[in-house]
Amino acid sequence: MGALKVLTFGWEMAPVMNGGLGVVCRDLTYALASKGVDMTFVVPKLPHKFKFDSFNLVNAAEYDLSEDEIKNITISTLMTPYISGTFFNYSPKGKKFDQDKDLYGFNLMLEVQRYGLIASKIAKSVEADLIHAHDWMTAFAAIEAKKVLRKPLIFHVHSTEYDRSAFNPHPTILEYETQALNFADKTIAVSQYTKNILVDKYGIDPNKIAVVHNAVNNEPKDVVSQGYRSSKEKIVLFLARMSIQKGADYLLKAAQKVVSKKRNVKFVFVGNGPMLNKLVEMAFDLGIKDNVVFAGALSHDEVDKAYRHADLFVMPSVTEPFGITPLEAMKNGTPVLISKQSGVSEVIKNCLKVDFWDIDAMASKILSILYNDTLSESLSQNGYHDVAQLTWSSQADKVLEVYQSLL
Amino acid sequence: MKSKKKPSKAVCFYFQVHQPRRLNSFNYFDITKQKDVFSKDNEEILGKVAKKSYFPTNDLIYYLLKKYPEFKCAYSISGTFIDQALLYQPKLINSFAKLVSSGKVELLNETYYHSLAFLYSKEEFIEQILLHRKKIWELFKLKPEVFRNTELIYNNKIAEFARQLGFKGILAEGWDKYLHWRSPNYLYTAPPEKLGYTHKELLMKYRFNNKIAPKIGLLLKNYKLSDDIAFRFGNRGWAGYPLTADKFADWLTIVPGETINLFMDYETFGEHQWEDTGIFGFLKELPKKLLERGITFRTPSETIDSLPIKDSVSMQQLVSWADLERDLSAWTQNRMQQEALKKIYELKRYLKILQKKLKDKDMINGLYEKWRYLQTSDHFYYMSTKYWSDGDVHAYFSHYESPYDAYINYMNVLNNFKNELLSIKA
Structure with missing residues (x-):
């Protein structure tokens, strides 16, 4: 018997990526390959050629479509996969603000459908025992591939349209998602929180959904000493897309309350996104512009440095299917305060949690961590255990169980 | 005079009655505000536990005290429990007083606020013992002679403090690490312990009894048998499940020794072990089954008065009854x-x-x-x-x-x- 062959459809692959999905896909695929699974991972586009030793990376853009095939694609106007709802049309000063545009052009729906057609071609040229697809953008690709190969399909949900839109879903995307969920033989949700959304909002049979939490790839290093941190000024870090989903506006409101008690705090917001201008205005309106820094997007190394310099990392998401950044922060020895409306809160215990809308509690907890060294050092040291326990190897075992259940 | 006849085997029951006074929720902004320190939930929690555990168990104990002349037991009731009972469930105090009026219930002395004061302030430790003493006298007209420290926290020094204050006995965990080959089922004492001048002076100042016992009686909890009731009773995965009064009485018959010290939280009955585990039925049956097998009951004071001291057990390190480590x-x-x-x-x-x-x-x-x-x-x-x-x-x-x-x-x-x-x- 040969190795289990899995044909995987993704949207991005680290290091070329826009959000956390590329990292998760790389680490999970790598962990599965390490366990002897023959993994083929397809992405719609790659800006330059690169490859992995342990699995096969396929660039769908290298496949051509005939003119007839292209005609079949219905045109729609959506631009990027992670923007919709209230801030859908928001574009600061008409500038390009999103990597998605550079990666995928201006018409996302076109890309999604194109990807589906190519997937069908790829499926004809490969052997596979299972199909594994990540998030809604791969919905068409997954369905087309299943039609060709007639093999079980696993649809892996890293976020739902309800999350991305903070519960103002785009109807077309919702439709694609629902199709994929219904077409799939089994669904993997990145948290119980997400599973609940799939059951409540999409009506999916809970028995069809397995929960496999994400992890971070790490060898826990020595706890980063407080030496990185300055005692004169406290730093609170936010790191995410500036979209309605991520709740930066709630953190800003809490920041105002924090600043009313203590002046020497800087709130550093890392990341870009459609809400950025609104947030800048908000900081002015709240009278805390001197206590807020908008740092834009940072490189990988700069992000690690930002975690280490911060006295506290806050993830105030309105809804977060998983949320890998708190794990990254904990890995760097930074205490974290996270929204209870998140999947990651199911797997980490040595942190503080808050309802994203509870501004008073958020501000109060921020102050407690910043001005009590015993507390912040306890969180920092114990946070390590949480991160050390969550490994991709153990999570890949859970995915393998799902694979086995379908063979 | 102690009789020369070999003393009969007895069970020494001690129940801990305690409720902390939980704190109100205070956020950072409340630090500078005027606000109630205690949570409003305390009233509701006490009401719930009273209904599930304290009242029905008291009723049952009263029944047992009436029915079996031999049946006896001891309680330690924390000051924080008493205060809250007086505030929210005054009938509870009456209910305990009714048990005490049987003359077969002993009350132990502890630190009023169920505190760790011994570790941080000896003076505060003693003052809290005396506050508790005063309260027990006021409410129940009893003067406790036996001391139990918070969570059975114990070492040689604590025993010496208790002795010099005027107690004739003290309770501790019968932890194997310090007992070695010895069984907890006998009366022991603590080794002589030299106290410093300041401590001696402090104890002289506060002692409530001029007759200081030459040796303090040390009662050690039989944790295996106590925990069979307190922790394992309702556990379906446990080999001893289901634990009947007959079975438990058999176990006690086989065990060698003169006193089986069964120490546990009073909330075991109805709160930690719910009514549907059959815990009340078990307790109701147990005295009869024990008496049938020639096992009687003694309070801690009676145990100290009637049994010979078997040996001196030294515990230099602090021991408690909590967790697997039995430490602090x-x-x-x-x-x-x-x-x-x-x-x-x-x-x-x-x-x-x-x-x-x-x-x-x-x-x-x-x-x-x-x-x-x-x-x-x-x-x-x-x-x-x-x-x-x-x-x-x-x-x-x-x-x-x-x-x-x-x-x-x-x-x-x-x-x-x-x-x-x-x-x-x-």
Whole structure:
């Protein structure tokens, strides 16, 4: 018997990526390959050629479509996969603000459908025992591939349209998602929180959904000493897309309350996104512009440095299917305060949690961590255990169980 | 005179009755506000436990006391329980008084606020014992002769303190590590312990009894048999399940020894072990089954008066009845607990200064009371991170989301109280 062959459809692959999905896909695929699974991972586009030793990376853009095939694609106007709802049309000063545009052009729906057609071609040229697809953008690709190969399909949900839109879903995307969920033989949700959304909002049979939490790839290093941190000024870090989903506006409101008690705090917001201008205005309106820094997007190394310099990392998401950044922060020895409306809160215990809308509690907890060294050092040291326990190897075992259940 | 006849085997029951006075929720912004220190939930919680456990168990014990002349038992009722019972469930106090009036129920002395004071202030430790003593006399007209420290925290020094204060006996965990080959089922004593001059002087000042026992009686909990009832009774995965009164009485018959010390939380009956486990039926049957097998009952005082001292058991290290480690780690292990304990006992200095300056006696008493309520061991237990990552018994007993939240809340209350102390102008 040969190795289990899995044909995987993704949207991005680290290091070329826009959000956390590329990292998760790389680490999970790598962990599965390490366990002897023959993994083929397809992405719609790659800006330059690169490859992995342990699995096969396929660039769908290298496949051509005939003119007839292209005609079949219905045109729609959506631009990027992670923007919709209230801030859908928001574009600061008409500038390009999103990597998605550079990666995928201006018409996302076109890309999604194109990807589906190519997937069908790829499926004809490969052997596979299972199909594994990540998030809604791969919905068409997954369905087309299943039609060709007639093999079980696993649809892996890293976020739902309800999350991305903070519960103002785009109807077309919702439709694609629902199709994929219904077409799939089994669904993997990145948290119980997400599973609940799939059951409540999409009506999916809970028995069809397995929960496999994400992890971070790490060898826990020595706890980063407080030496990185300055005692004169406290730093609170936010790191995410500036979209309605991520709740930066709630953190800003809490920041105002924090600043009313203590002046020497800087709130550093890392990341870009459609809400950025609104947030800048908000900081002015709240009278805390001197206590807020908008740092834009940072490189990988700069992000690690930002975690280490911060006295506290806050993830105030309105809804977060998983949320890998708190794990990254904990890995760097930074205490974290996270929204209870998140999947990651199911797997980490040595942190503080808050309802994203509870501004008073958020501000109060921020102050407690910043001005009590015993507390912040306890969180920092114990946070390590949480991160050390969550490994991709153990999570890949859970995915393998799902694979086995379908063979 | 002790009889020469070999004493019969007896069960020595001691039940711990305690409810902490839980703190109100204080966020960072509340530190500078005037706000009630105690949670409104206390009333509801006491009402619930009273209904599930205290009232039905008291009724059952009363029945047993009436039915079997031999049946006896002992309680230690914390001051924080008594205060709250008087506030919210005064009938509970009557109910305990009814048991005491049988003349077969012994009450033990403990620190009023169920505190860890021995570790941080010897004077405070003694004062809390005396406060508790006074309360027990007021309510039940009894003068306890046997001491039990919070959570059975014990070492040679604590035994010597108890002896020099005037107690004839003390309770401790029968932990194998210190017993070695010895069985907990006999009466023991503590080895002589030399105290420093300041401690001796302190004890001279506070002793409530001029007849100091030459040797203190040491009763050791038989934790295996006690925990069969307290922890394992309703556990379907346990080999002893289901535990019937007959089976348990058989076990006690086989066990060699003169006293089987069954020490446990009173809330075992109906709260830790729910009614549907059959715990009440078990307790109701047990005296009969034991008496049938020639096993009788003795209170701690009677045990000390009637049994010969078998040996001296030395425990230099602090021992408690908590967790697998039987040490103090549940309350003092992590830095948050240490910091909170350090900070609360530091406030004693402020109180002493105010005591000298303030003329208003009620005010200073009120401040002392608040300070003492903040010493209750439960507050520190909630901060334990020992098994936090695995989630377990500590989490079960805590109403906080996490040990961190428990610590934050406690420190906010403490800092609020400190602000209050600092703002008082004499």
